[in-house]
Amino acid sequence: MEFEPVDQYQQRLKKLRDIEALGYAAYPHKFDWTHTAKKLLDAFRDETAERLAADRVEVRVAGRVVALRPHGKAAFAHISGDGARLQIYVKLDVVGEAAFKLFQLLDLGDIIGVSGHLFRTKTNELTVWVEKLELLSKALLPMPEKWHGLADVEQRYRRRYVDLIVNDRAREIFTRRTQIIRELRNFFDERHYMEVETPMMHPILGGATARPFITHHNTFDMDLYLRIAPELYLKRLVVGGFDRVYEMNRNFRNEGVDAIHEREFTMLEFYQAYSDFEDLMDLTEDLFRMLAQKVCGSTTIPYGQEDSKIDLDFSRFARLSMREAINKYWPAAAGATPEVAQLAASGGPHTIAERYNAWARSHGAKPIVEPAKLSDGEVTGELFESIAESHLIQPTFIYDFPTAISPLSKKRPNDPSVTERFELFIAGMELANGFSELNDPVDQERRFRAQVEKGGQEAPKEVDVDYIRALSHGLPPTAGEGIGVDRLVMLLTNSHSIREVVLFPLLRAEMTEVAESQSGAPSTHDTKSGGTK
RNA sequence: GGGCCGCUAGCUCAAUGGUAGAGCAGCUGACUCUUAAUCAGCGGGUUGGAGGUUCGAGUCCUCCGCGGCUCACCA
CATH class of the missing domain: 2.40.50.140 (Nucleic acid-binding proteins)
Known part of the structure; x- marks a missing residue:
């Protein structure tokens, strides 16, 4: 060759x-x-x-x-x-x-x-x-050329080995990524969480809503999903008596690709018995502050390109309920600001969505699609994403997620329309998602059935009966959280595309002469001869 | 999937519709403290691909490929 x-x-x-x-x-x-x-x-x-x-x-x-x-x-x-x-x-x-x-x-x-x-x-x-x-x-x-190195972004991703040889910046990002992962492990190990490995191939879709990659096991003649989340297996372990567990590994989601979404991405998920979502928010603050201090040497870190550079302040994290966030960031031009009580009232989110859409259509913003088909909780989630999410630059916890969009979270005792769930936003990105885990098997089965009945490519085709059985054995009051490690690395390396922090990002196949001459070569059937390692 | 932008030598980049260039890298030679080493000389191109318009296309048009940004979907 x-x-x-x-x-x-x-x-x-x-x-x-x-x-x-x-x-x-x-x-x-x-x-x-x-x-x-x-x-x-x-x-x-x-x-x-x-x-x-x-x-x-x-x-x-x-x-x-x-x-x-x-x-x-x-x-x-x-x-x-x-x-x-x-x-x-x-x-x-x-x-x-x-x-x-x-x-x-x-x-x-x-x-x-x-x-x-x-x-x-x-x-x-x-x-x-x-x-x-x-x-x-x-x-x-x-x-490559000795002054400018390899600048072509496509070649930097396709030939990362060359990028790493000549671009100090690339080398720095990945050495820092490794450091971040080491610090994450230290943080949880020191607090006596047990690191575990759960299946990457799942017979039933669950733990999140996303379109899956599907593969097939020949001997069992069985379709399997590459996991979209490890959640349901980790909670089975808490049922089994491992009170504090974590797993840091890849999830796979068969969706679109953009600056903050890779098809396989690294998720840190951890669960702790006898805790609730408030404990998790406190722990998450400690974790992020520790990382900023150890990896960047300060709890204030620069983020953004030169013309739009900001300092992210990890020394204090804002906390807002989702309804408060909608209230806070409601565009003034769209008329009277909706009160939290209105958003909580039955039918309230729909009324507000109509008002928002009227304004959005006349001002070139994107309206909420067909709110009439959505529940109050779903509309609240849509309003939040449209109105508030992009404003959440400094570290901000958003809590009280609607029950309708939180099928695995425990409801608030005083308001069953929302759950004890939060997400952490920094630089307009979702970094973490945590909640008090729903441990009532009857309620969980009801919510699973609703998901299956609703259908769609992101919904499981069947209820995970074994998970309900596990809950029936008794899951202690537990809180769990997932942290997007790639996005975390983006923040701590001032990178603005997830592909900058993934060593070998997924790109379309490059049709070279070599590839053409070998096209059709890899056989998909099992062969006994040759090629085995 | 939509919109916008990009694709020229191995790399980094030039080139009003009118002879495709430079620097680095490469080759030949000189040079025993240089560091973007220096000096003299030389080679290197299907301008992403296929069509079209034109006397003439890197440049204009159409389609296709790959990438970037963005919107949509989603985490």
Whole structure:
């Protein structure tokens, strides 16, 4: 196989053969190193030229060649490793003829190992005085342009490995993502939550409302859904006596794609017995503050592009009921502001939606679609999304979600039209969703049946009878929450597309010549021969 | 799915409807403290694809592909 640019690819192959002719292995098996480039730069940052000359520190470092500055019989280069760039100095009369020939056959992108001692150049840059040089792996394809790197967004996603080599920003986002995930685990581990793994393939759709991906198990001849949420399994574990559990893993939803929606996304869900949604809001505040402090070094973090940059203040979280939010953000031009009591009254949300729609139609805003077909609770949810959601920039909990749109949440004892449920909004995005879990099996079965009867592609086709059975064994009063990890990473890395924080985002297949020549190749039937690992 | 924008050398970008260019990368040569190394020379293109208009299309039109933004749906 060959890749563009073919001339440079061929040229590099030829150099590889020349290197072998010099007696070097093309792809040697091991390089015995003492430091990464980064560790070395950190460790000797304060060593003076005099000290280095006196101590003669021997090091062996490996890395990718990212800059070459040959000068006839000597040369400077930079190698990158572990996220840092280290200068090396190669001299003919030090390394010898064969190694210097090898050096002259190196290209940008090659991976090499060098041995030597440290010194400082006359511009005081810490540098390896190379005594021994070896090729560890040849790059047959050239690096992108050295000043601008790889800028094309599509190529950055399709060839993330190149993006990571040349764009420090990409590298920074993903190292930070890993740090965030580690801190999330620490937070829950320290509080004695047990990390568990529940099925990714579900026989019955549940735990959220979303269109699923469907797959098939051949031996059992059974259709399965890639999970849209782990919720119902995690609560079964609380029934089983694991009072505090969490799971951080992928959910899959077969819906549209945009800046804040990926088809597979990472969700952190946790459940705790003998708690309610108020406890969760307090815990969530602690969690977000801790993360901002540890990952960004401050509870105030910048978010947005230059022209619309804002500081997100994680030191205090607003709390509003959904009805209060509609009241607060009602557009003044749309007439008298609806009172919370009106929104709570039977038929009230419909009256208000009519008024809102009249204004929206005449002002180019999107009206609520066919409110007459919706319940009061559904209309309230629609009003909230239309009127308030985009205003929720600073961290804000919205609570008292309508029962009609919260089939798994416990109702408020003093107002059964709403539930003990909240969502956390930051920068106009939904970051978290938590509630006091409905643990009355009779009520849960009634709500499941209503979902099935209502139908639609997002609704389960059947009631999850086993889940009702589990509840019938007794689920303690429990609170549970899901946090969108990708969106959290967006916030903490000031990224504005979810694809920036996912290593390999889903893109349409790229129709290349190679793909065309192999089209139809992968067979879908089981084969006994070959290809097994 | 709709609307708008984009797609030119490996990469980053130029080019009134009138000879497709630059920088980096590449190749040849010079150069033993450079760091966007420098200096001299050279090669590199089906302008995303297919049609059309025109004496002439990278540029205008139609369709298609991929991407970005946005709206809708959804979390």
